[in-house]
Amino acid sequence: MSAASRQRSARIALAALLLAPAMAIIGLGFVAPLMRLAALSVSSPAGPLAAYRELATVDVYRVVLRNTIVLALVVSTASLAIGLALSLALIRLEAGWRSTIFACVVLPLWISVLVRTFSWMLILGSNGPLNRFVMALGIVDHPLPLLFAFPGVAIGMVHVLLPYAVLPIYTALSRIDPALLRASDGLGASRAETFRRVLLPLSARGLATAATFTFLLSLGFFVTPALLGGPSDTTISMLIDSFVNDRLDWPLAAAASMTLLAMALAVIGLAGRFVQVRALSEIR
Amino acid sequence: MTPAGAWTKAFAALLAALIVMPVLAAVPLAFSEQSFLRLPPHDWSLRWWNAFFADPSWLRALLTSLEVAALSCLLSVAAGTSAALGLTRLGPRMRALATGLFLGPMVAPVIVLAVGLYALARAAGLVGSAFGLVLAHTMLALPYVVLNVGVAVAALDPHLALAANGLGAGPWRVFRTITLPSILPGVIGGGVFASVTSFDEVVLAVFLAGPGVKTLPVRIWEEVRVEYTPVVAVAATIMIILAVLGSATGRLATRRAR
Amino acid sequence: MTAVAFRGIAKRFGALEALCPLDLDIASGEFVSFLGPSGSGKSTLLNICAGYVEPTAGALFVAGRDVTALPARRRNIGMVFQNYALFPHLDVFENVAYGLRVRKIAPAQIRRRVEEALGAVRLDGFERRSVLNLSGGQQQRVALARAMAIEPDILLMDEPLGALDKQLRKEVQIEIRRMHVARPRTTLYVTHDQEEALVMSDRIAVMRGGRLVQLGTARELYSRPADSFVARFLGESNLIGGRVAGLRDGRATLGAKGLAAPIEGHAGEGLRLGEAACALIRPEHVRPVAGGQRACVAERIFLGEIVALRLALPGGVELWSRLFSSDAPAGDQIEIGWDRERVSILPETS
Numbered sequence: 001m002s003a004a005s006r007q008r009s010a011r012i013a014l015a016a017l018l019l020a021p022a023m024a025i026i027g028l029g030f031v032a033p034l035m036r037l038a039a040l041s042v043s044s045p046a047g048p049l050a051a052y053r054e055l056a057t058v059d060v061y062r063v064v065l066r067n068t069i070v071l072a073l074v075v076s077t078a079s080l081a082i083g084l085a086l087s088l089a090l091i092r093l094e095a096g097w098r099s100t101i102f103a104c105v106v107l108p109l110w111i112s113v114l115v116r117t118f119s120w121m122l123i124l125g126s127n128g129p130l131n132r133f134v135m136a137l138g139i140v141d142h143p144l145p146l147l148f149a150f151p152g153v154a155i156g157m158v159h160v161l162l163p164y165a166v167l168p169i170y171t172a173l174s175r176i177d178p179a180l181l182r183a184s185d186g187l188g189a190s191r192a193e194t195f196r197r198v199l200l201p202l203s204a205r206g207l208a209t210a211a212t213f214t215f216l217l218s219l220g221f222f223v224t225p226a227l228l229g230g231p232s233d234t235t236i237s238m239l240i241d242s243f244v245n246d247r248l249d250w251p252l253a254a255a256a257s258m259t260l261l262a263m264a265l266a267v268i269g270l271a272g273r274f275v276q277v278r279a280l281s282e283i284r
Numbered sequence: 285m286t287p288a289g290a291w292t293k294a295f296a297a298l299l300a301a302l303i304v305m306p307v308l309a310a311v312p313l314a315f316s317e318q319s320f321l322r323l324p325p326h327d328w329s330l331r332w333w334n335a336f337f338a339d340p341s342w343l344r345a346l347l348t349s350l351e352v353a354a355l356s357c358l359l360s361v362a363a364g365t366s367a368a369l370g371l372t373r374l375g376p377r378m379r380a381l382a383t384g385l386f387l388g389p390m391v392a393p394v395i396v397l398a399v400g401l402y403a404l405a406r407a408a409g410l411v412g413s414a415f416g417l418v419l420a421h422t423m424l425a426l427p428y429v430v431l432n433v434g435v436a437v438a439a440l441d442p443h444l445a446l447a448a449n450g451l452g453a454g455p456w457r458v459f460r461t462i463t464l465p466s467i468l469p470g471v472i473g474g475g476v477f478a479s480v481t482s483f484d485e486v487v488l489a490v491f492l493a494g495p496g497v498k499t500l501p502v503r504i505w506e507e508v509r510v511e512y513t514p515v516v517a518v519a520a521t522i523m524i525i526l527a528v529l530g531s532a533t534g535r536l537a538t539r540r541a542r
Numbered sequence: 543m544t545a546v547a548f549r550g551i552a553k554r555f556g557a558l559e560a561l562c563p564l565d566l567d568i569a570s571g572e573f574v575s576f577l578g579p580s581g582s583g584k585s586t587l588l589n590i591c592a593g594y595v596e597p598t599a600g601a602l603f604v605a606g607r608d609v610t611a612l613p614a615r616r617r618n619i620g621m622v623f624q625n626y627a628l629f630p631h632l633d634v635f636e637n638v639a640y641g642l643r644v645r646k647i648a649p650a651q652i653r654r655r656v657e658e659a660l661g662a663v664r665l666d667g668f669e670r671r672s673v674l675n676l677s678g679g680q681q682q683r684v685a686l687a688r689a690m691a692i693e694p695d696i697l698l699m700d701e702p703l704g705a706l707d708k709q710l711r712k713e714v715q716i717e718i719r720r721m722h723v724a725r726p727r728t729t730l731y732v733t734h735d736q737e738e739a740l741v742m743s744d745r746i747a748v749m750r751g752g753r754l755v756q757l758g759t760a761r762e763l764y765s766r767p768a769d770s771f772v773a774r775f776l777g778e779s780n781l782i783g784g785r786v787a788g789l790r791d792g793r794a795t796l797g798a799k800g801l802a803a804p805i806e807g808h809a810g811e812g813l814r815l816g817e818a819a820c821a822l823i824r825p826e827h828v829r830p831v832a833g834g835q836r837a838c839v840a841e842r843i844f845l846g847e848i849v850a851l852r853l854a855l856p857g858g859v860e861l862w863s864r865l866f867s868s869d870a871p872a873g874d875q876i877e878i879g880w881d882r883e884r885v886s887i888l889p890e891t892s
Contacts (some may be wrong), residue, residue: 017370018366018367018369021362022367022370025360025426026389026423029397029401029420029422030388030397032404036403036407037396085295089293092287092292093293094287094288097293104301104303104304105303108307110528110530110531111307111524112527114484114501115307115523116306116307118508119307121508122321123306127322216393219393220394220396223487223505227508237393244491250403253399254403257396257399261396446627449614450619450621451641451692452618452644452645
């Protein structure tokens, strides 16, 4: 072996050694569980596709699936809209305001989703500060049924999703060269036209990333709908939880998990043409 | 863009408040006198803090959380830094493949990972072991550490390693004296992130928990689904404090780098 | 004593031949510049000498030892990079001391040698400064001190002054020359700037397309360049194309298109009768001569103490002349000539 190729194989050996621990962890903690789930999902005593068939045919499960998707669409759209509005405001703020507000948006990301959801439980209850405030103002004369109902879940989820919506959109907007906007303005375009013809197309990637990420997250929500929702707000993940812990039906649980995973992969795959998955990493 | 006017500022401030305030709702409750869940509380006292620290199950949960966080931080930082350095030595195609693999845990829904790990743990007889949970949290934090450190490594001037090498330093010495100090902010940032992620994490902890291994979020989860007292708010407040500390440390570390 | 010897050193990157087999001897304490355009292979040669690149063929000897397979960190070389490569998290002292610490030298000794090195580059008192706050010229001198502190067998410099502005570059060039004269160290210096090479070197190696075209002192390269490329690379030149009309006893004549009489001059290596060649006449040797070749002054450029004249000769030939202002004749029509001893007939290499 020549010296050059000896050097090259030494390099590859070193790279392999450096990557080994991380690969082992990923293998054990990520690949292996997924493979086990795949195996379990076809291990039903009633036949390999029995679990999937049950999921597809039983009414209750189909309703849950539909509800999950509808909920995900609603909350991700809402957070995108609010996120876009906030990002547009942010890039126009001066440095001091900008960094303060930005810090406020980012702070919740460091706090557990359980704590955030628990906080909403405290706020939205019939005796909670929101209802007391609204009743005191005379807007309504009985407490709003926010908790353990759709509004509560929606509010909670949008609140969790907002930072994930703001970050990619804000990043994309802040990368736009302000000279481009000035140029458009100088060429006679109105504010609305500049927004539509320059700002929006240039920030399309950021919007796509935000949309993908928020939708993806909403599909998989567990804690928030479980604590804030009522019986008709069951999501797929809650269903999976009940399969595992209440019914102890592993093939069904595994099949439902694989279905959810497939949905997530479909979203990524579809968006993959517009979105850099790398960008997701910038969200911290 | 036109600078923000008063309306825009008000709008932004309102939204910022709506984002931050709800998060902190649990804090006042932790200082309540009553056992009702009334926000804001009628009277203030530290009784629930005393209750928390007098209760061995809460204390053990806190301790477990800290242990698991510390261990998964160490593991993910060590494995992640090593992996980031290994990635630089790969050709572009292999590197893209490996990076794609690392991003897996970031895109898969957590419940799927939790159920899968639980199934695996049952098969291996490791249910309720700290090992399983530490592994799970390490796996969750790993992609972020790899990407974070990867960015720092990519920013390194390659001539520095050459210069150190020419002056006689071997590869380990070059890493220890030149590479590591330069990427330290990225490593620390990754480590802080890993710790806070582990400390905050709910779903994996709930599924992999056992009688001896219950993190603080697991205790809160159990309490909150039935009748609960403001002691839960104390636990939530502690989590908020630690998370804010973590965030501040993380930003300090990356700012010192500039 | 030969400090560095290249024997058949060659380097190939895939299909690209970056360095053709090359033999070169450098004496101990000698300052050799490697001069050439980008892609000439000079940086590759330097990196092979340093040990960062392995040659595809040939052997390298330092102080008589075969170091071809020796890794860089065991070669005791001092390398100065174009972008300085100072360790940003260490102060000036620790940067300079780095190589000494690796060699486990005693702290008292380290302190002494670092101070000595900093003194040599005239940065006394800078020990505790952060390298990030230094100017480009200061950073470069720290890099130099770091390379010298380890008492290297060879000093290698890869276009170290490339990032400095012109004025600063001239100052540092003179500094480096002064340091070399005070303490001669075997030095290999890579540059594309011919003036730099002329200022600092004992010998210059002109490189092109991976080949060593000519090796010699500045004077040798200037007055007797090996071919038209070297002639063009160093100093101003007039190159008149034509064919070799006569060749004898080290003298040649060139039949140039557009000139009535053939040009006579010193014969360069590799000339062949009838082949294309060119005559090199340096502008300072084209002088006014009574009764000489008639020429029309097409352009007169004032350069301070020198005047440059662009002369158009009948037949379409153009020559530049450089004269002291006091020697330059007035008028548009002048008569010029040159000393045959100052002319070189060179093989044409385009």
